[in-house]
Amino acid sequence: MDVPAPVLVPEVRAYSGSTTDPLRWVTWTPRKGDILVCTPPKCGTTWTQTMLAMLVNGSSDLPDKVPVLSPWVDADLGVSAAEVAANLAEQKGRRVVKTHTPADGFPIWNGVTVIAVYRHPLDVFFSLRKHEANKRVVTQDHPMNLPVPDSLRQFVNGGADPDDFDRDTLASLALHYSQTALSGRCPNLDVFHYSDMLRDGHRTVQRLARATGIEANEALIDEVAAATAFGAMKARADDYAPASGTGYWKSEDGFFDSASSGKWEGQLSQADIALFNNRLAELVPDEKARSWLLAGEG
Numbered sequence: 001m002d003v004p005a006p007v008l009v010p011e012v013r014a015y016s017g018s019t020t021d022p023l024r025w026v027t028w029t030p031r032k033g034d035i036l037v038c039t040p041p042k043c044g045t046t047w048t049q050t051m052l053a054m055l056v057n058g059s060s061d062l063p064d065k066v067p068v069l070s071p072w073v074d075a076d077l078g079v080s081a082a083e084v085a086a087n088l089a090e091q092k093g094r095r096v097v098k099t100h101t102p103a104d105g106f107p108i109w110n111g112v113t114v115i116a117v118y119r120h121p122l123d124v125f126f127s128l129r130k131h132e133a134n135k136r137v138v139t140q141d142h143p144m145n146l147p148v149p150d151s152l153r154q155f156v157n158g159g160a161d162p163d164d165f166d167r168d169t170l171a172s173l174a175l176h177y178s179q180t181a182l183s184g185r186c187p188n189l190d191v192f193h194y195s196d197m198l199r200d201g202h203r204t205v206q207r208l209a210r211a212t213g214i215e216a217n218e219a220l221i222d223e224v225a226a227a228t229a230f231g232a233m234k235a236r237a238d239d240y241a242p243a244s245g246t247g248y249w250k251s252e253d254g255f256f257d258s259a260s261s262g263k264w265e266g267q268l269s270q271a272d273i274a275l276f277n278n279r280l281a282e283l284v285p286d287e288k289a290r291s292w293l294l295a296g297e298g
Helices: 022-027 045-057 081-090 121-133 148-157 170-180 194-199 201-212 218-227 230-235 270-283 287-295
Strands: 007-009 035-038 096-099 113-118 189-193
Touching: 022 081, 035 045, 045 096, 045 113, 045 201, 045 218, 045 230, 113 170, 113 194, 113 201, 121 148, 121 170, 121 270, 148 270, 170 270, 189 194, 189 201, 189 287, 194 201, 201 218, 218 230, 270 287
Parallel strands: 035 096, 035 113, 113 189
Antiparallel strands: none
């Protein structure tokens, strides 16, 4: 039986942007057992959603495309709110949905597990540049389309505006980290790091199953780990990439860039790296929390 998840604590503030629309939260009526993947962009969101969708399904053979099964609930991607709500309502049992909104931007629900994933911010930066270049409609003056030194300065020095939250900056990523992973707001939260996930995909699937209370035997863990390896997901990008088939991307498989860490190594000057390190220390003053954000357990 699908049991509604009551609100324990309301949201603190609203986040909105060119895509993010807080009014779209109504497309999802949370149930006990639902899973909310809560990440900044380009931190392994689609990867995590896919692993969880397969675990919930009990098989890597999913009944629909991941963006349909696991929508970005507070975003307008050209699909009507009514259609998103209907697709979610039709799913029986546990569901997996996603948001890029920090945890103070949505309620805390009794029985909903939140999974947060983070990544080295400079890897996020270079992934965002590839992401922007893969869009079919290119905005020439978009900060991510500028030469690397100019683009990096805007990313590092830019602020975090809740009313323009789809403008990706180091500050917006740090705000997400502070309000989600460091705030203690979510009692049912598990935090993952992209680098750790890359190092051991099998262990990642095991951890996700434990974090969400999904009973998964070794055969299912092995199956999901194999199906969500980078090459396997890239080969089926039409099934996994957000907005696939809509013409949003130049190529769906281009959404899956390289699945690597250290993209920035050899790409930046010492001055660029010093600028980044100094700014990150301002945004995340705690050294232990800052070190984890850069490298995870590794």
